[in-house]
Structure formats: structure tokens, C-alpha cells
Amino acid sequence: MSVGSYPTHVHAVETTDLELTYADGTEAVRGVDLRVPEGEFFGFLGANGVGKTTTIKVLATLLSPTAGRVEVNGFDATADPRKVRESIGYMAQETSVDPELTARENIKFACEAYGVPRGERESRIDELLDLVDLVDAADKEAEEFSGGMKKRLDAATALVHRPPLVFLDEPTTGLDPKARNRLWDYFERINDRGTTIFLTTQYLEEADQLCDRLAVILEGEIVATGSPDELKRRVGGEILDVDLGDSESAERAVAVARDSDLFEDEATVEPTEKGLSVTSRAARTKGTDLLVALRDAGVTVTGFNVRAPTLDDVFLAITDGDDTAGAGGVVDTETDGATASEADGRGETSGATETTESEASR
Numbered sequence: 001m002s003v004g005s006y007p008t009h010v011h012a013v014e015t016t017d018l019e020l021t022y023a024d025g026t027e028a029v030r031g032v033d034l035r036v037p038e039g040e041f042f043g044f045l046g047a048n049g050v051g052k053t054t055t056i057k058v059l060a061t062l063l064s065p066t067a068g069r070v071e072v073n074g075f076d077a078t079a080d081p082r083k084v085r086e087s088i089g090y091m092a093q094e095t096s097v098d099p100e101l102t103a104r105e106n107i108k109f110a111c112e113a114y115g116v117p118r119g120e121r122e123s124r125i126d127e128l129l130d131l132v133d134l135v136d137a138a139d140k141e142a143e144e145f146s147g148g149m150k151k152r153l154d155a156a157t158a159l160v161h162r163p164p165l166v167f168l169d170e171p172t173t174g175l176d177p178k179a180r181n182r183l184w185d186y187f188e189r190i191n192d193r194g195t196t197i198f199l200t201t202q203y204l205e206e207a208d209q210l211c212d213r214l215a216v217i218l219e220g221e222i223v224a225t226g227s228p229d230e231l232k233r234r235v236g237g238e239i240l241d242v243d244l245g246d247s248e249s250a251e252r253a254v255a256v257a258r259d260s261d262l263f264e265d266e267a268t269v270e271p272t273e274k275g276l277s278v279t280s281r282a283a284r285t286k287g288t289d290l291l292v293a294l295r296d297a298g299v300t301v302t303g304f305n306v307r308a309p310t311l312d313d314v315f316l317a318i319t320d321g322d323d324t325a326g327a328g329g330v331v332d333t334e335t336d337g338a339t340a341s342e343a344d345g346r347g348e349t350s351g352a353t354e355t356t357e358s359e360a361s362r
């Protein structure tokens with residue numbers, strides 16, 4: 001399947017100082033600059049309620065921005081929302097599958113809604129059923145489908161018009177690992193065929209595995225951008241996890257590690273559920289020295305492990321809002337994604353305008 005005939009642009013998504021304040025005054029998006037090059041597999045990460053879905057809804061023209069500029073596939077989202085809608089696929093968190101229709105009928109319905117030429121519909125349906133592995137279930141009603149099958153069907157219907165850009169809002173939430181893996185496969189395939197993907201997910205492993213580049217949003221602002229490896233490098237070293245015999249000794253162990261002079265100034269030492277963790281460039285070389293220091297201080301160590309940082313560590317460092325993010329350098333203030341718009345001085349809320357779902361393409 002190739003991407004349909006749409007004009008090409010350097011950036012599939014480009015926002016400048018995007019703001020969205022809801023009518024009740026909630027400042028969901030506060031000055032977001034995003035640039036997603038065509039063909040990229042882009043991940044948009046953040047905890048619950050930080051503004052991911054709101055941003056996607058603005059990009060999909062379901063919400064009008066309160067301020068700022070939004071260009072999607074080269075079209076201005078405010079001036080030309082119809083063009084934007086015609087050039088995107090949108091897989092929302094809630095399924096759009098009609099349970100009373102078969103898989104084939106669901107895709108057919110989407111073909112009609114998107115105006116796929118009549119003569120191309122049958123081949124498009126077969127191609128999509130094949131792509132998402134639903135050929136054998138093509139003529140079964142969707143209400144018989146597992147959660148994973150419904151998601152795959154949902155994803156297929158978002159692609160009937162061969163959009164060059166697809167928004168996937170937490171597409172794998174609630175799926176078991178096997179179903180998740182099948183969807184990953186499918187997303188990778190459509191990205192390989194040239195489709196730009198804008199993904200939000202709560203699964204950092206998913207972001208790590210799939211995405212070329214990530215942006216992390218916190219309370220409506222982008223606080224870090226980079227490839228998964230770049231973000232992990234910014235954590236500043238490796239991580240030494242130490243398990244302790246009893247949780248009461250964690251405080252003492254943290255004090256021992258901090259006072260030990262074993263690690264450089266930028267190292268971070270934090271208590272964890274099981275004991276403590278040290279993030280340091282010397283985690284590997286000084287690990288055993290720390291264990292000796294802990295033993296000398298009468299702290300019982302029951303296990304330890306040195307490992308490379310994961311995106312979970314990156315995410316924790318950022319979202320904890322503690323010194324780690326600032327001193328450890330995971331926050332990238334140099335990137336085009338970082339903004340520092342203040343809530344103050346914005347005046348009265350203008351209120352978001354919600355476009356009705358039926359007006360939107362999906």
C-alpha cells in the first residue's frame with residue numbers, strides 16, 4: 001500500500017506556540033512547538049492529563065487552538081480544516097468500530113465516509129484486511145472480536161484513504177502483550193511504507209521500540225525532545241540498583257552513598273521501593289566499593305544490578321520535577337520542542353471550540 005497522492009512537505013506536523021485553554025479555564029496546552037518531519041515515527045509521551053489528547057485533537061482539527069499556529073501536511077488547521085482532515089487518519093482512544101457490522105463492512109463504511117472511489121473499494125478492503133491480519137475474520141461481526149482485533153480493525157479503518165499522516169492515541173492501552181506486538185508490527189509496516197506516525201502511549205517500552213523521536217509533555221509544555229537513545233544518554237550514566245534487607249535502612253544507605261565520594265557531583269542517589277538507586281557514570285566501576293561502604297555502615301544488601309537507563313528512568317527524572325531533571329540534563333532546553341510560555345499574563349480564557357465529531361473525518 002502506498003501513501004495516497006497528497007502534496008509533500010518537509011514537516012507533516014508543525015506547531016508554533018500552540019495553546020489550548022478549555023472553556024472552564026483549564027490550560028491544557030501551554031505554548032507547544034512541535035516539528036514532525038514527514039515519514040517519522042514520532043512519539044508523544046506524558047502522564048495522564050498532561051495534554052496529549054488535547055494536542056492531537058487540535059492537530060486533527062477536532063478542537064480549535066486558543067492561540068498559536070498549526071500546520072498539518074502543509075495545511076493551516078484553522079484556515080483549512082477540511083484539507084487537514086482529508087489528509088490524516090485518526091485512531092482515537094475510544095473505538096470507532098461498529099460491533100454489528102463485520103470487519104469487511106466496517107472498512108467498507110469507512111471507504112464510503114472518506115470518499116474512496118467505488119471501483120477501488122474492494123481491493124482497498126482486501127489489502128487492509130490482509131495488512132492487519134483479519135482476512136480469516138473478515139465476515140464475522142466485530143462484536144465477536146477480541147480487544148486486539150477491534151483495535152486492528154480500528155487502525156485499518158483510519159487508513160482507507162491512504163493518509164500520509166496517522167494519529168494514534170494510545171492505540172495499545174489495555175491489550176495483552178501478544179495483541180500489542182501484532183499492532184506494533186502493523187504500525188511499523190505502515191511507517192515503512194512512508195506514512196508519518198504520531199503516537200501517544202503510556203508504554204515507554206512501546207515508544208522505545210517504535211519511535212524515531214520523542215517529545216515529552218508535562219503540564220501542557222514540552223520538556224524534552226530527542227531520539228530514545230539521546231534521551232537515555234542524557235540521564236547521565238548507568239544505573240546501579242541496590243536492594244536492601246529492610247526498607248528502614250534506605251535512608252541510611254542513601255546517606256552513605258551520598259557521603260561516599262565515590263560518584264561524581266552530577267550523580268543522583270535516590271531511595272527506591274526496594275532500596276536505592278544510583279545514576280552515575282561510575283555506577284559500574286564504583287558499584288562494589290559502594291557495597292563495601294554499605295556493609296561497613298551495617299546496611300544489609302540483598303541484591304544489586306547495574307544496567308543501562310531505560311525510558312522509564314528518563315521519564316521519572318523528568319516527571320518527578322526534582323533536581324534530577326535539572327541537574328541530570330534530561331530536559332532539553334535547546335531543542336525546538338522546548339518552550340517556556342507562562343500561564344500568567346494570558347488574560348481571560350477564550351475557551352476551546354469543540355468541533356463536532358461528525359464534522360471531522362474521524
Ligand SMILES: Nc1ncnc2c1ncn2[C@@H]1O[C@H](COP(=O)(O)OP(=O)(O)OP(=O)(O)O)[C@@H](O)[C@H]1O
Nearest residue numbers: 022024026028046047048049050051052053054055
Ligand atoms: N473538555 C474538557 N474541558 C475541560 N478540561 C478538559 C477537557 N478535556 C480535557 N481537559 C483537561 O485538560 C487537561 C489535559 O487533558 P488531556 O486529555 O489532553 O490529557 P492527556 O495527556 O491526553 O491524558 P490521558 O492520557 O489521560 O488522556 C487535563 O487537565 C484534563 O482534565
